[in-house]
Amino acid sequence: DIQMTQSPSSMSVSLGDRVTITCRASQDIGNYLSWYQQKPEKSPKFMIYGATNLEDGVPSRFSGSRSGSDYSLTINSLESEDTGIYFCLQHKQYPLTFGSGTKLEIK
Amino acid sequence: QVTLKESGPGMLQPSKTLSLTCSFSGFSLSTSGMVVSWIRQPSGKSLEWLAAIDWDGDKYYNPSLKSSLTVSKDTSNTQVFLKITSVDTADTATYYCARRRGLWAPFDYWGQGVMVTVSS
Numbered sequence: 001d002i003q004m005t006q007s008p009s010s011m012s013v014s015l016g017d018r019v020t021i022t023c024r025a026s027q028d029i030g031n032y033l034s035w036y037q038q039k040p041e042k043s044p045k046f047m048i049y050g051a052t053n054l055e056d057g058v059p060s061r062f063s064g065s066r067s068g069s070d071y072s073l074t075i076n077s078l079e080s081e082d083t084g085i086y087f088c089l090q091h092k093q094y095p096l097t098f099g100s101g102t103k104l105e106i107k
Numbered sequence: 108q109v110t111l112k113e114s115g116p117g118m119l120q121p122s123k124t125l126s127l128t129c130s131f132s133g134f135s136l137s138t139s140g141m142v143v144s145w146i147r148q149p150s151g152k153s154l155e156w157l158a159a160i161d162w163d164g165d166k167y168y169n170p171s172l173k174s175s176l177t178v179s180k181d182t183s184n185t186q187v188f189l190k191i192t193s194v195d196t197a198d199t200a201t202y203y204c205a206r207r208r209g210l211w212a213p214f215d216y217w218g219q220g221v222m223v224t225v226s227s
Contacts, residue, residue, distance in 0.1 A: 001170075034213035043203055043217040044154070055215070087154060091213055095169040096144070096156040 002027045002090050006099030012107045019075040021102045023088035026069075032092035033071045035064060038085045038101075047086075048073065080106060109133035111143075111204050111218035118224045125191040125225075129204030129218060136162055136184035142207040143187040144214065145178065147200040154203075160187055161210065194225045 003026035013019055023033065031051040036044035046055050048064040051071055061076045075082055083106055088099040111131040119125060129143060136143060144159040158178040159167040168176050177190040191198060201222050205214040 032211055036214075043220050044214070046213060046215050046217075049213045049215075089154075089213065091207070091211060094159070094167045095171075096159075098154040098156070100153045 001095055002029060002093065002097050004088055004090055004097050004099040006088055006102060008102060009100065010103040010105070012105045013078055014107045015078055015080060017078045019078055019082075019104065021073045021086050021088075021104075023071045023099045024069055025071070025090055028069070029090045029092040031066065032090060033064075033066070034089050034091065035073045036087045036089065037082075038087065040084075044087060078104075078106075109206065109216045111206060111216060113202055113204050113218045113221035115202065115221045115223050117222070118226060119194060120227055121195050121225055122193055125189075125194050125198065125223060127189045127191075127202055127204075127221065127223075129187040129189075131185060131187075131204070131206070131218075134206065136160070136180055136187065138162055140209045140212075142210060142212075143180070144205050144207065145187075145189045146203045146205060146214075147198075148203070148220075149197075149200040155200075158189060159207075196225050199223065199225045 005024045033051045035048040038044045047058050051066045052064045063074045065072045085101045085103050087101050115127040142161045145157040148154050158176050160178045175192045179188045201220040203220045205217040
């Protein structure tokens with residue numbers, strides 16, 4: 001199985017800050033990496049696909065990048081509505097595997 | 108408009124069989140490339156992919172749970188089912204179904220989830 005190591009597990013940041021969350025893949029997954037945001041008691045929301053592409057309707061302050069086997073989600077200028085838990089997902093091969101999640105809170 | 112909705116028993120006893128249904132609209136599972144997966148999430152924990160079935164009827168399972176899982180679909184291609192045999196308390200979780208438009212595509216639509224508690 002492909003392991004997705006996500007860090008940090010939690011972050012407490014100030015409004016307007018820049019936030020970066022990273023997932024490292026244990027094997028080559030190419031750009032088959034997507035990001036999801038989950039609010040309390042809600043299902044995950046699809047945010048980024050192909051490692052770098054924003055889904056329609058996702059604010060432009062969100063971005064995705066890749067450096068080798070490291071994949072990052074960046075939020076420029078954090079807003080209050082960005083709180084929640086963020087997960088990465090590799091969908092290169094079965095079994096599909098998720099990162100452990102990053103809980104993002106406002107300081 | 109694509110929607111998915113899970114349904115299940117809510118609570119069941121250990122050693123029983125859990126049966127879940129994912130009912131969806133706005134797409135057909137007979138469309139080439141379509142895949143519906145089951146994913147679960149214990150409270151406060153991360154997500155675990157369980158199983159998938161594609162437009163061609165091919166089935167995929169998480170090897171860690173394969174022996175206890177069965178995924179299937181109905182003939183109208185608007186429902187997908189998941190059975191988990193011999194459940195125990197570790198199967199307590201919120202269960203989601205989600206759609207992919209291709210075997211290498213991300214999950215673009217998710218259901219609202221259904222909470223299942225395994226308890227005696």
